[in-house]
Amino acid sequence: MADELSVVRTVGASPWIVSDELWERIEPLLPGKERRFRYPGRKPLPDREVLCGVLYVLYTGIQWEYLPQELGFGSGMTCWRRLRDWNEAGVWQRLHEILLAELNAAAKLDWSRCVIDSSHVRAPKRGIHTGPSPVDRGRAGSKHHLITDGHGTPLAVLLTGGNRNDVTQMLPLLDAIPPVRGRVGHPRRKPDSLFADRGYDHDIYRNCVRERGIVPAIARRGTRHGTGLGTYRWVVERSFAWLHGFKRLRIRWERRADIHEALLCLACCLITLRQINSLC
Incomplete structure (x- = not known):
C-alpha cells in the first residue's frame, strides 16, 4: 500500500x-x-x-x-x-502565515485593497457557532466570513452562527489578518483600503475602519447598482467558489466548531499554495 x-x-x-x-x-x-x-x-x-x-x-x-x-x-x-x-497546536495558522510570507516576498500580495464577504452554509447537526438562517426557513446554519487581498488570496476566515450580521465581523476580520513577513521592514497586516458590499454599510463601522488608517470603500444601501465597486469585489466571490470547491465545507457536518474551523483554515492554506504554484 x-x-x-x-x-x-x-x-x-x-x-x-x-x-x-x-x-x-x-x-x-x-x-x-x-x-x-x-x-x-x-x-x-x-x-x-x-x-x-x-x-x-x-x-x-x-x-x-x-x-x-x-x-x-x-x-x-x-x-x-x-x-x-x-x-x-496552531499548525494551520502557522502554515498559512508561512505561505503568505512566500507570496509577499514575491510581491504577489495586493495590499492596495482587501475585500470581505460572507457565505451561508447549512449545519444539520447544529453545534457551537450555528443559528437560525434568515435565508433558509430558519434552519440551523453557519456563516463563513472571508477577507482576501486584491488578488483573492485568503488572508483570514472566521466562523459564526448563520444569524450573525455581516457587519459585526468586519473589525474581527481585520484583526484576524496575521502579521505577514517576507519583505524588508515590519510585518504587514493592514491593507490600504477595504471593499465591501451593502451588507457592511454602517457609518459607525466605517469610521472605525478609518481610525485604523484604512480607506473604506463600502457600497451604500439604496444606491443603484453599477457603482463600479463590483469590479474589485468579485475576487472574494471567486475565493468562496474555491473554498466551497472542497465538498466538506459546503455543509457543516461537524458539531464541534474547532474541527470545522480547522478544515476552513486548511482549505485556505491549500488555496494559498495554489497561488504560489501559479508563480512557477
Whole structure:
C-alpha cells in the first residue's frame, strides 16, 4: 500500500495525496509525540498518511466513519483526532502565515485593497457557532466570513452562527489578518483600503475602519447598482467558489466548531499554495 501511495504521490493524480512541496512546509510544524518506554502500544500511523486521509475527507466530503481504510489512511477517528491535535497546536495558522510570507516576498500580495464577504452554509447537526438562517426557513446554519487581498488570496476566515450580521465581523476580520513577513521592514497586516458590499454599510463601522488608517470603500444601501465597486469585489466571490470547491465545507457536518474551523483554515492554506504554484 505504501508503494501505491508513493506512485500516486509522484504522478499527482489525486488531490488528497500530500505533495512533497506541501509536506516540506508542514512537517516542521507538526508537534512531536513521545512514545512510552513501557507498554508503547501500537506504532502510530505516519503523519503524512494521516494527512492524506484528512485531505480525502476535505475534498470528497465523505463522513469520517466511512473513510476507506484500504487506501492506507487509517481510520476516520485517527484522522479526526490528529486533525484536532494539529489544530490545537496552531499548525494551520502557522502554515498559512508561512505561505503568505512566500507570496509577499514575491510581491504577489495586493495590499492596495482587501475585500470581505460572507457565505451561508447549512449545519444539520447544529453545534457551537450555528443559528437560525434568515435565508433558509430558519434552519440551523453557519456563516463563513472571508477577507482576501486584491488578488483573492485568503488572508483570514472566521466562523459564526448563520444569524450573525455581516457587519459585526468586519473589525474581527481585520484583526484576524496575521502579521505577514517576507519583505524588508515590519510585518504587514493592514491593507490600504477595504471593499465591501451593502451588507457592511454602517457609518459607525466605517469610521472605525478609518481610525485604523484604512480607506473604506463600502457600497451604500439604496444606491443603484453599477457603482463600479463590483469590479474589485468579485475576487472574494471567486475565493468562496474555491473554498466551497472542497465538498466538506459546503455543509457543516461537524458539531464541534474547532474541527470545522480547522478544515476552513486548511482549505485556505491549500488555496494559498495554489497561488504560489501559479508563480512557477
